[in-house]
Amino acid sequence: MKKIGFLSFGHWSPSPRSGTRSAADTLLQSIDLAVAAEELGADGAYFRVHHFARQLASPFPLLAAIGARTRRIEIGTGVIDMRYENPFYMAEDAGAADLIAGGRLQLGLSRGSPEQVIDGWRHFGYAPAPGESDADMGRRHAEVFRELLKGEGFAAPNPRPMFPNPPGLLRLEPHSPGLAERIWWGSASDATAVWAARQGMNLQSSTLKADESGEPFHVQQAKQIRAYRAAWREAGHTRSPRVSVSRSIFALVNDEDRAYFGSGEDGDHVGIIDNMRAVFGRSYAAEPDRLVELLKTDEAIAEADTLLLTVPNQLGVAYNAHVIETILTEVAPALGWRGTAPAAGNEAA
Template structure:
């Protein structure tokens, strides 16, 4: 059994061919797709976060809205760029959204990916400390966030407060019990995957990874996951970790599917991103029988307990619900995912 979710980048465009022509369209359709996915039996609704772009950005209003409209489905991010975040305010936002959802948040956080502007985090008021890189700053913000989520008091109360205080040092409110164990780190390298395990975070690994051996993407990603699991075991954490991978997967079951994705002969690609040689994983699009065999050979999917299906959100809610239903009906049972 494997948990299956969707991952939406939340693009919008004024193009007449786009079903999402405004930010309002994307936000409202993101909620509607989560509702539809829950009805179909999907396990998770996850959203990308990008700043200075015509994509989903500030995640917590959306996560809270999805939480209020659904009852069962996990609600998450993949990922929140911690270089842009105030961990204290984020703790309050995350706590509120988690309580609204009844404890269903699964927050993916990370150092972040290349953004639309140069050093965009500076516009948000953040800068690396002396001797720090922006990646170091993102990990530092992440560590502070994890500590605050534990709910321990740290702030000295005012002796003459407006409202009565409980005894002792004060914590941030609202506190969401259990959320600390539902934080994931988006890792692009083996080393950061090991660090995430040491920090007691779940692991998110996407379709991009540092090319550390020249091997196929799924082989390198599977090795990364195994290194993470070994580091988790060595750290002695009391619970079992979770690991997700994301893939673009399309079962071609009708003429519309073939029109959109039937010419997809995707293979792994090599590129340079943030001065790092990276390998980008292939997409999967084929008739169900052939698709099943291709996915069966993906070593990283086999290692993960959660698979996030990246969806073409600009094609609208109905089509994306069809994409999800096709995977659940024609692919997942044959692979033992359902």
């Protein structure tokens, strides 16, 4: 059984062909899609974070709004670029959003990805310490953030405070118990997956990976996941880790689906990203029976406990809800990911 959610990059464009022509369109439709996905029985609503782009950038207002409109679905990110983040301010925002959502946040973090502008984090007031790279800075911010989420006091109280203080050192408020165990790391290589396991973070493995062996994407990704789980066991963590993979998957059940995505089967792609040779996973689009057979061969999906469906958000809420529903009802049960087709509003497996 798998948790199945969606991942939106939150694109918008003023083009007449876009269903999201402004930031307001994207934000409001993201909330509506999360509500619709919950009603369909999906397990998660996740959002990418990109700065200086016509995409979603500030996650916590959106996560809090979704938390207030939903009751069951997980709400997360995939991923927040920690080079841009003040860990202290972020801990307050995350705690507040998680409390509004009743403890449903699943926050994916990373050390960063290729940017729209040169060293964009400098405009946010951050710079690597002497001897650090920007990636090192992102990891350091993540470590501070995770330490703050533990809720331990660290700040000496003012002897003449505006309001009475509890005894001892003070922590940031609001604090949300349990959020510290719902932090994920977005990893593109085997080494960073192993590092994430040792740190006690869940793993998000996306639709691209460092090409470390020349093997098909899903084979390399499955090996990455197995290395992660082995490192988790060796680290002696007491809880079970979670692993997600992201895929573009479309069941072609009507003429609209075929017009958008019925151009034939594709394969992996190889390219250079951030001076790294990367292999990009294929998209899956086929009639449901054929789609089931194709997905059976994906080793990484088999290894993961959570599947995030990347959705074409510019096609609107109704169409994206249809995309999610066809996977939940036409594909997932046949693969054993669901015992039966999920009933609207019911708890999903």
